[in-house]
Amino acid sequence: MMPLSLLLIIGLLVFAAVLFTPKKRQNNSYVKTVQWAFGIYIAVLLLSVPVVYLLPEGSGLSADVENAPSEFPSLLKLADNGDIEHTGHVYQQETWEVQVENQEVQLTMSEVNGSHARLPIYVEHVSNQQDMIEAAYYQTPFIVEGFDMSNRLGSLDIGFGNESGRLNIYPPGQTRIDLSMFKQEFPIAQLTGERGMENVYTNSDQLLYLKVPEDMALNYHDHIEVYYHNENQ
Amino acid sequence: MSLTKPSLAQTVLKQFWFKLKSLAGMISSLIMLQLIGLLFALGASSNFYTGSDGVFDLQISYYSADLVVVFTMLWGFISAITMKTKAYREDDFVFVTNRLSSNLSNIAYLLAASVIGGVTAILSGYLLKVVIYLLFESTPIIHTGLTDSLVELLSGMLAASLFIFMFAGAGYLVGTLVQLHKAFTYITPVAVIGFILLSDRISDGHLLAEVGEFYFNEASLWLLSVKTLVTAGLLLAGSIGISQRLEVKT
Numbered sequence: 345m346m347p348l349s350l351l352l353i354i355g356l357l358v359f360a361a362v363l364f365t366p367k368k369r370q371n372n373s374y375v376k377t378v379q380w381a382f383g384i385y386i387a388v389l390l391l392s393v394p395v396v397y398l399l400p401e402g403s404g405l406s407a408d409v410e411n412a413p414s415e416f417p418s419l420l421k422l423a424d425n426g427d428i429e430h431t432g433h434v435y436q437q438e439t440w441e442v443q444v445e446n447q448e449v450q451l452t453m454s455e456v457n458g459s460h461a462r463l464p465i466y467v468e469h470v471s472n473q474q475d476m477i478e479a480a481y482y483q484t485p486f487i488v489e490g491f492d493m494s495n496r497l498g499s500l501d502i503g504f505g506n507e508s509g510r511l512n513i514y515p516p517g518q519t520r521i522d523l524s525m526f527k528q529e530f531p532i533a534q535l536t537g538e539r540g541m542e543n544v545y546t547n548s549d550q551l552l553y554l555k556v557p558e559d560m561a562l563n564y565h566d567h568i569e570v571y572y573h574n575e576n577q
Numbered sequence: 578m579s580l581t582k583p584s585l586a587q588t589v590l591k592q593f594w595f596k597l598k599s600l601a602g603m604i605s606s607l608i609m610l611q612l613i614g615l616l617f618a619l620g621a622s623s624n625f626y627t628g629s630d631g632v633f634d635l636q637i638s639y640y641s642a643d644l645v646v647v648f649t650m651l652w653g654f655i656s657a658i659t660m661k662t663k664a665y666r667e668d669d670f671v672f673v674t675n676r677l678s679s680n681l682s683n684i685a686y687l688l689a690a691s692v693i694g695g696v697t698a699i700l701s702g703y704l705l706k707v708v709i710y711l712l713f714e715s716t717p718i719i720h721t722g723l724t725d726s727l728v729e730l731l732s733g734m735l736a737a738s739l740f741i742f743m744f745a746g747a748g749y750l751v752g753t754l755v756q757l758h759k760a761f762t763y764i765t766p767v768a769v770i771g772f773i774l775l776s777d778r779i780s781d782g783h784l785l786a787e788v789g790e791f792y793f794n795e796a797s798l799w800l801l802s803v804k805t806l807v808t809a810g811l812l813l814a815g816s817i818g819i820s821q822r823l824e825v826k827t
Contacts (some may be wrong), residue, residue: 354668367619373654374601375598375599375601378601378602378604378605379601379712381605381608382604382605382608383586385697385699388704389697389700389701389703389704390700392700392703392704392706392707393700393703395703395707395804396703396706396707396721396723397723398687399706399707399710399718399721463670468766480806486633486634488637488719489719489720490719493633496633497604497632498632515632516632518633518634519633520633520634520636521634521635521636522636522638522716523634523635523636523637523638523716523717523718523719524621524637524638524639524640524716524717524718524719525637525638525639525640525718525719525720525722526639526641526706526718526720526721526722526723527638527640527643527701527722528641528702528703528710528722528724528733529638529641529642529643529645529646529698529699529702529733529735529737530641530646530793531646531695531699531733531734531740532645532699532724532730532732532733532736533792534727534736534794534795534796534801535726535732535733535736535796535797535801536724536729537796538722544624544626544637545626545635548633550630550632
């Protein structure tokens with residue numbers, strides 16, 4: 345029924361407009377006034393064209409990521425293939441080294457905005473590492489319409505308490521980003537193909553990579569997403 | 578008795594120039610409607626995106642002068658109807674003319690008005706950008722929506738003008754029908770809405786959506802021109818055919 349109500353509204357608008365459109369006048373001064381008004385209107389429109397080209401685009405944002413890939417690799421897949429430290433090195437944001445005395449460590453993750461954060465954790469047990477956990481946080485770029493907004497996203501932090509045997513993970517908080525865009529008018533857009541707002545942004549992938557001693561056991565709650573290296577191999 | 582025999586083209590041209598000067602009210606209503614459309618366009622439509630990991634909450638405000646173009650199409654439709662009202666029809670009797678030359682000069686005027694409307698509607702997008710940037714928007718603008726070339730801009734203006742002309746043709750036919758008999762004032766909208774509802778029931782598709790796709794999804798300027806001009810031509814030819822049957826001063 346939406347189109348019917350839309351039709352009715354349009355019909356009412358047309359009827360009202362026809363009823364209230366000024367009747368034709370032969371008054372010469374009115375004609376001259378309209379000519380002046382039209383001339384001024386056209387002048388304002390034409391003046392706005394060069395002004396628009398002088399407006400800065402994306403002021404306050406980092407420069408365009410030219411030739412940026414539209415897709416980034418899945419960090420989880422890179423970790424599975426053992427390639428995270430090589431190919432995924434460009435996406436590494438931060439690293440930590442934590443001295444651990446316990447053989448059992450409790451993993452905890454803070455909530456974000458009152459709900460469980462969905463940050464995947466990839467664990468690799470290594471033999472050449474004693475009493476130390478190496479952690480690395482990877483994040484692929486967050487691209488919005490060619491602008492790299494990665495620096496606007498929050499950062500991750502971790503902390504370890506030897507007494508409690510807890511590795512606390514503090515995921516990045518939710519960042520609110522407000523932007524504006526102008527769309528081309530539809531007669532232009534239908535010819536240029538710049539239609540709807542598809543693929544406006546490229547989602548940022550995140551991963552916390554943990555290298556733990558071979559005999560260390562990790563305990564964690566079910567809501568924490570943990571993957572193990574060579575789990576299914 | 579005059580010894581000169583004015584040609585149809587000369588008569589149409591004279592009437593056209595006269596109407597161009599005398600129909601100032603339509604130009605003032607064009608300016609008003611476009612400014613109202615710009616006012617509405619200052620309110621952005623927003624899209625919200627939330628990252629799958631809850632890491633970001635992205636709000637993008639979209640601005641566009643689409644409303645101005647739509648209002649201008651509406652103006653074309655309304656103007657064409659009002660051209661067939663008594664106040665405007667009386668002008669034709671200033672000249673020695675016939676219904677054909679009167680209709681042709683009206684069509685020429687509607688074409689000129691459509692071009693003016695299309696050009697100003699597209700240019701209003703630039704005015705919208707300036708107003709929003711300078712007076713309203715405080716968030717970063719990441720896409721200005723500007724055309725890449727003058728050809729694209731001119732193509733857009735031509736497309737807008739063709740749409741307006743097509744709507745003007747529809748309005749002209751409606752105005753002619755009402756001139757034929759006052760009852761068409763009510764019959765026409767009822768018949769149109771009834772036809773749309775009936776066709777929706779009979780077929781799977783939605784008629785309005787399919788008609789809209791036929792015109793507004795056309796990516797080729799050439800095909801778009803053919804579609805809109807043929808449609809407008811048929812509507813206007815129908816108007817001319819109907820008006821030829823009318824009495825002299827109806």
